[in-house]
Amino acid sequence: MHDTSDLIRSQGYALIENFVPPGMSDRLRDAVLRLNAEDNDNYGKQFLYDIGQEGFVINIGDRDPVFQELLNAFPAANVVEDILDGEAALYLFQGVIVPPGGGIGAYPWKWHCDLFHVTNMLGGEEFIPGVNVLLFVDDVDERNGGTWLAPGSQGMDETQVAIGDAAYQKEGEFQLATPKGSAALFNPLMWHCAGANHTDRPRCAVKMLCVRDWMLPQMDYAQSIGDDMLRGYNDRAKKLLGYDSTIRRSFAHDPERGTSGIAAQ
């Protein structure tokens, strides 16, 4: 665990093969594609493209038991909790599909680091606000959009990292090639981008971006899981979903959903 944590702290990422067994990768992939097809039917593929959400499958923890199985197992738990000092909660839990022709060079994919607002605020701080766990449920390489990484770039802004510069690209950037079932664990402040998918087959992944539990998530996962599904989550998974750090939406206290009180006032 410490080796993996040290890699993330130092170069910004660590790659773990056999993160989940092959059979589970296939089930995750099937679920991502099925739910994406549902979303396209419900909202329209063009509409989702227009708002930058085509291929991003949302709230998966409530939509198929295989994602519950993944979060209950969560093989990265020790590393994530080590780096985040026991404060981990999900910022994002989603399926990610890079369609044929998608990836770097196509909308909306571009080099970026996540949590831009935090990057700006933390300039100079040796502080890791989150761990991005990107689980590949397809074999990935340069043909279908293996993720590009810029090791050591975590916490730096565009004035400090020569993203796109040919000389920098040659030495400073590289593209992941790894079998399905592997996961890249990385500091979300490290620059990265989905590679271009030159094949005729969608490239699928499951993204679990964990952040400090005092940070506002993309979705209120603690409120978005139905009661039936909720019963199947273990306590550690519930903590990741934010059940220990919920945001009250009314002045009435809700003991079932917990409160955000951590340090007694």
Place this chain on the structure above:
Amino acid sequence: MKMTAEQPEQDRVEPSAPAKDFAATSLLMTIGVAPGPLALEPDMATALGDRAGDSGADIQDDAAARVPDLLNRVCKAYTLRFISAACGDDPVLLSRCDFVVPTEAAWRVAGKFVRGRSATMRALLGVSHWISLGEASMEVSTASRRLPAAPVTPAPGLRSRTFTLAAGQSVFLARGTRFRPGKGAWLGLDYVRAWMKPDILFASALPRSVLDTLDPALSGMIGTTVSLPVSVDTFVEAEAAAARGELANVSGRGV
């Protein structure tokens, strides 16, 4: 405002002066406390103090739920500007607004979620604004905001400063600062950066009748532009609104 302990006479701040200057911001960033403005007229403060209760119990509850026009009275634009400036010019969210009636002078931590390495960051994550609702004193352990989360009691050797406040006077505290409010009624407000979880989302909690009377300048402060979707439908609605520039937050993209 009277200050005791080592506070020299010339450091006193006129009660009605908004704390907005560089020195006050620096005080918050360094020693974790800065004198605040006269946040409420004394009569109003005293009336609120009576309302906060004197049951002898250690009370802490949602003041904004009990006094509908409270936020308009205490969340002044210059206060928000000052707190935002202290937080690196980040927008801020109101996280809590409580009546607090301590029965004993126990040490507390300003704000919440100050644990692990989060507690030791140089950058200020939030600011608390404590308003006295009567004559009261507050002891502050200076430069304590970067202590580890536990214990709450400040480390031996840290200097402390005691503020004596009349009704309506206030103090700003950096998140994480250890402080000890004396007996009496207080109004305690916590603000956090707008990308942090508030304890309560006031935009959802306040009734429409109150929201309609809220000063428009305060709407961002209570989270009206924060989306916290709870379903695929509400997520898609929020993303569509963000694409139209109507909401503050959008999802991460581009993996």
